[in-house]
Structures are given as structure tokens and as C-alpha cells.
Amino acid sequence: MTIELTRPTTDLFDSWAAAVAEFDGAHIDGSGLSAPVIGDPETLDAFIEKARRDADTSIPAPEGWVHSDLYWMTDAGEVVGFIAVRHELNDFLRRVGGHIGYSVRPTRRRQGIARAGLALVLERSRELGLDRVMLTCDDDNPGSFRTIEGAGGVLQDTIDATEQGHPQLRRYWITL
DSSP states (O other): OOEEEEOOOGGGHHHHHHHHHHTTTSOOTTSSOOSSOOOSHHHHHHHHHHHHHHHOTTSOOOTTOOOEEEEEEEETTEEEEEEEEESSOOHHIIIIIBSEEEEEOGGGOSSSHHHHHHHHHHHHHHHTTOSEEEEEEETTOHHHHHHHHHTTOEEEEEEEEGGGTEEEEEEEEEEO
């Protein structure tokens, strides 16, 4: 297995659509998509344009948003997960989102994909000039918090984020 960060592309439509389908319409952390997520060509075309705009620092980010790089984690041309790095934090992200969000498709979990993708996106964070990044995960998601801790994450706190759909949310910082 060799995980790569791949910019969204229509070349991987079938694999992307299959990955999206595994989430059964639910929110997919790090995907840049809002639930319900439908894996059709129109959604992908709009998403590719959104990803291009979100990454383009020569134009202002939309009100309430920040610039970000959206990637697919791929293994031999198969979309196995999603990961995003936000170039900065706004008030919302400082509370519940952090700089980095990710998800691994359910059939590919527990294979080290999140760990590998996180390592790659930490390198991208350094390229962006960040000296530390914030990540969050649900308190009841040991796979995610072990991944973050394994990458050097230091727990800042655990908060009640019920209003944002997270009963208890762990907030971590990784120094780059």
C-alpha cells in the first residue's frame, strides 16, 4: 500500500463515487462536501471547481470560510479516503474543526491509511508556513484520536460541542 494525496479529478470518478456511497449519504469529514453527499457526475464537477476556488489564495475566501486544500487519499488509483488542510482558523474552526479533517472509507479502515494521509498533509501544512496545526475528533473515536496522538498530537481539551453535532470533542495541537 502506498498512499498518495490526489487532487480531485474526473479521472477517478468511479472510485470516488464508490467511496462516497460507503458513507451512505452522511457527512464525510475532510471531503469538502456537505451531507447528503451524492456520488454523481454533477456533484463531482461542482466539487472540483469548489476545490480549485478554495485553494486559490489569489481570490478572497467566501465570507465565513478559509482557504483550504482538499485531497483524496489514494492507493494505486483507488480513492480510499478524504483529507483537507485549512490554511488558517476562523472562530468556528478554532472551536470544532481545526486545520485538518479526514475520513477513510469504511471498507479500508484499520489499515494505516489515516496515519499515512495525515503524515503527508502535515508536510503540506509546513509548506503553507504553519508552525502548528489543530485537529479535532469525537471523544468516542479511538481510531482517530490514536492516529492524531501517533502523529504527535497533544490534547488541549475535551469540549461539549453538542450544538455542532459532537457530544464530546477532543481538540489537539501538533507542532510542525
